[in-house]
Amino acid sequence: MTRRVDRLLFLNVLMIGLVGLIALYSASAVMSDIDMKDPFYYVNRQIVWTVVGLTAFLVIIFLPASLIERLTVPGMMIAILGLLLVFVPGAGKSVSSSRESFHRWVEIGPVSFQPSEFAKIALILYSAWVLHRYQSGGDLRRLLIRGTPVPLALLLIILEPQYGTTVTLIAVLACLVFITGFPVMRLLGVLVASLPLLFMLAYLWEYRLERLKVWLDPYAYRYEAGYQLVMSFRAFRDGWWTGTDLASGVAHRYLTFGHTDFVLALFYEDFGYIGLVALVLLYGFFCFRAIRLIAKLPEDFASLSAAGCVILFGLQSLINMFVVTGVVPTTGISLPFMSYGGSSLVVQYILAGLVLNFTSQNRQRAVLPLSGERA
16 A cells, blocks of 8 residues: 655654754753763754654654554553563662652663653553454443553553653543543543542652642742742743843753753743744644544544544643643653653654554545545
8 A cells, every 4th residue: 555644744743853952952052061061962862862763753654554553462561561670670770859769760781761751652552452442342341451551551650650641641541532432421430530549649749749839839949949940930031032042041051951841941041932932833733734634534543543642742742831831830741852851752753653654554545435536
């Protein structure tokens, strides 16, 4: 079957990736020069991961969709194994603060990665696989049995702990369940029943309560936990309409690790409101274009998987933007293609590749028989 990869969506992904590298250099150059004596240290490492991500992106676009579906179940098992490895001494790499210990990385030789990032892919594909079988005539009991690995993976992610990632994934999965036509009242019942659990988890981890207090009054903690958020506000104030001279703003020197989760604040300082609008348009075009293509697909594994990838991309983008502007408490959710981090960047390219793969394979089946248009 001849493929027709959507060129606009393909170029849109490349453009976002390029803007991400430019923004990362601008956001990290000053801090990188101070800490590493090399202003290109972080961006050079990100370029390496960009090459890895682009390679995976191109390979995945041209994989048979049937092969991806066959790999879904073993992929989920591998993801759970990776999530377990973070707790294994010698394999897992933990980072401790004064109050908490975070188990989020697996270290193999010189390479370390976050299994929870790659688990996002497995969870979306596996959930789509299970829900498609439910759509095809499966009963609720079989759905629950097949879906057992999903809450197990979510539990392991939250134990790392990664509270923001877990809540985001639950929201994505809820959207997929809604799309498949699962009874809305039952879905609402599950969500309401989960609220006490989410509250309990927030109460058990003290740092979550601290983040809530900081969010409510960041200036009261401006020299402690609220420092990043206050400096983020300053970066937005200084950026105004057109931004400041690149890599010269005060926030660039004092916003600690601003090139990670708070990269948007430094991007705004450099490029201002005009730059932010351009970035939002790039993100919005990806979601809008992808949704239009997915709407033409039959309701099957491919369309559900593609929808899950787009929903995750959109949610991550919105949550990160809300965090750096103080709309919601800090969650540790990265900004797609922009925040520094190899695992996150590679996963974003893989998710984009899956969207292009599923839409390119199925557009012909969905459109040609109906209209006779060229694919």
